[in-house]
Amino acid sequence: MSTIILDVSRLLTRLYDGLLPTGVDRVGLAYIERYGPQARALLSERGFSVVLTERDSRQTFAWLASSIRNRNAIRRLVVRACLNRAFEASFKQGILLHTSHNGMEYPRYYRAIAKRNIKSVFMVHDLIPLTHAEYCRPGVDKTHRNRIHTALKHADGLITNSQATLDSLTTEARNADLPLPSNVVARLASGVTARPPGARPIEAPYFVILGTIEPRKNHWFILHVWRRLVEQLGTAAPKLVVIGRRGWECENVVDMLERCASLRGVVIEEADCSDERLHAWLQHAQALLFPSFVEGYGMPLAEALALNVPVLASDLEVFHEIADDIPDYLDPLDGPGWIARIHAFADADSPERAEQLKRIERFREPTWAEHFEHVDAFLDALH
Known part of the structure; x- marks a missing residue:
């Protein structure tokens, strides 16, 4: 039986920095929950890697699963791992599962993994920097292309979160004249842990937009929609709850949030929202708004529908893949359409x-059990 090795570098770094989990991080945490009891942890930096001892792996998984932040203990663990690197043994049979994009671009990472008799399997969440570079930070397209091309050349297997992502990956491999490794589509479950109904956060009707504030999420558009709603309805306008940290190239959104007088008291920003509070906000919302220009998956859509919360979403192929015809779909630039539907x-x-x-009653929520059924069968076939 193969030993599962989980690259937890991104998760441990974000825990050390005191950052709340993103969607990508929640996937990594699900993998720890599934494989952690029998797995080993791996740390990597710029293509250099070390597999932690069984004891340190257990400790690391426990920290990450419980969000226990002990910076001194983490520093000691990293130092210990570096000192033990010279004595690191190979595995009789191992499989690396890497669920973030961090570090995929270094060929030496793959070579070192292979020398330890470990097969490498990477999850590809999206190819957005390649297909829609205009929504990303400058230079990210080059970095991500390097990541994807290096994985196409060297990885033993790839997991994608949707058929739409696999289609983009297949197109990129064909255009770059690179082989497509063995692969599997395994859809992601909701990232929000089920909880009993919580108290309503505010009495007024409100809508939620969820995700890191970045250009492709289309927050700027929604804030202009809300300004128009305030012009039309005055104090009767519904509230807008913006859940997510401020990201990159979002100065126009920040200007609206901080300086638009008509939105004061109407737009509520939740930059550091706990899972419990997120659950409460979603449960009682009139709808989740998901006006993105492009997505690799769209975990908030699954989260909302799983909580029986309606969704107003952009008309994206991947959203249809997840939710069929259940949400109300709109063009992400159709201002009058969004205003009418929010009304x-x-x-x-x-x-x-x-x-x-009524349509939500037939929503079939993706589950982690189904996800790992696909992944486990795929890993068995790699032997």
């Missing part, structure tokens, strides 16, 4: 909202 869904007796709630 409709804000009404307590909204027939449009009631119709979607």
Whole structure:
């Protein structure tokens, strides 16, 4: 039986820095929950890597699973790992599972893994920097292309979160004249742990937009929609709850959040939102708004529908893959369309909202059990 090795470099770094988990991090945590009891942890930096001892692996997994942050202990663990690197043994049979994109671009990473008799399997979350570079930080397209091409050349296997991502990956491999390694589509489950119904955060009707504030998420557009709603409805305008940290190249959004007088008291920003508070905000929302220009998956969509919360979303292929015709779909630049639908869904007796709630009854939530059924079968086939 193969030993599972989990690269937890990104997770441990973010824990050390005191950052809340993103969607990518939640996937990594799910892998720890599934494989942690029998797995070993691996740390990597710029292509150099070390597999932790069984004891240090258990400790690291426990820290990450419980979000226990002990910076001194983490520093000691990293030093110990570096000192033990010279005595690191090979494995009879191992499989590396790497669930973030960090470090995929270094060929020496793959070579070192192979020398330890470990097969390397990477998850590809999206190819957005390649297909939509305009929504990313400058230079990220080059870095991500290098990551993807290096994985295509050297990885033993690839996991994608959606058929849409696999289609993009297949196209990129064909265009670059590179081989496509063995692969599997394994859809992601909701990243929010199920909890009993919580108290309503505010009495007024409100909508939620969830995700890191970055250009492709289209926050700027939604804030302009909300300004128009305030112009039309005044104090009767529904609230907008913006959940997510401020990311990159979002100065226009920040200007709206901080300086637009008509949005004060109407838009609520939750930059560091705990899972418990996120659950409460979602549960009682009139709808989740998901106006992205492009997504590799769209975990918030699954999270909302799993909580029986309606969704107003961009008309993206991957959203149809996850939710079929259940959400109300709109063009991400159709201002009048979004305004009309938000008007409709804000009404307590909204027939449009009631119709979607009826459709939600047939939503089949992706589960981690199904995800790992696909992954486990794929790993067995790699032997």
